[in-house]
Amino acid sequence: MTERASDAGRRDVYEYALVRVVPRVERGEMFNAGVLVYCRARSFVAARTHLDEAKLKMLDPHADVVGVRAALRAVEGVCDGGEAAGQAGPDDAGRRFRWLIAPRSTVVQPGPVHTGLTTDPAAEADRLLGLLVR
Incomplete structure (x- = not known):
């Protein structure tokens, strides 16, 4: 049995945090716009994002949609590593x-970290996006 075959059914601990959009930080109103997933055992980190522009505009009609999208892309870039991640x-x-996941007071913020078990961290990221964001 190859190592890859033996890993196929293995469940590993993963951590995840929601990525939240807080259009007006002083009001504290927010909505989920993505999920970060990290699995140490598989050296895996990824972000899945989805911006609901209608929610954003409902909470702040003057919100910078382009800026929020750029911030969400930056989160994805840090997960991807390489040049897209800048200094990270x-x-x-x-x-x-x-x-x-470090706390910050910006329009795009991480939520608290949660844990779970998964056989496929990438599929888990997709599942969490569908369940908690879309």
């Missing part, structure tokens, strides 16, 4: 995840 590019998956 050479860091390992865990350091990039920790950087992204």
Whole structure:
């Protein structure tokens, strides 16, 4: 049995945090616009995002939609690593995840970290996006 075949059914611990949009930080109103997933055992980190522009405009008719989209793309870029991640590019998956979940007072913010078990972190990211964001 190959190592890959033996890993196929293995369940690993993963961590995830929602990515929230807070159009007017002083009001504290927010909605989910993405999910960050990290699995140490598989050196996996990814972001899946979806911006509901109608919700954004409902909470702040003057919101910078282009800016919010750019911030969400930046989160995805940090997860991807390399040049797209800027200074975090050479860091390992865990350091990039920790950087992204650090509390901040900006329009795009991470939520609290939760854990679970998964056999496929990428599929889990897609599932969580559908369940908690879309």
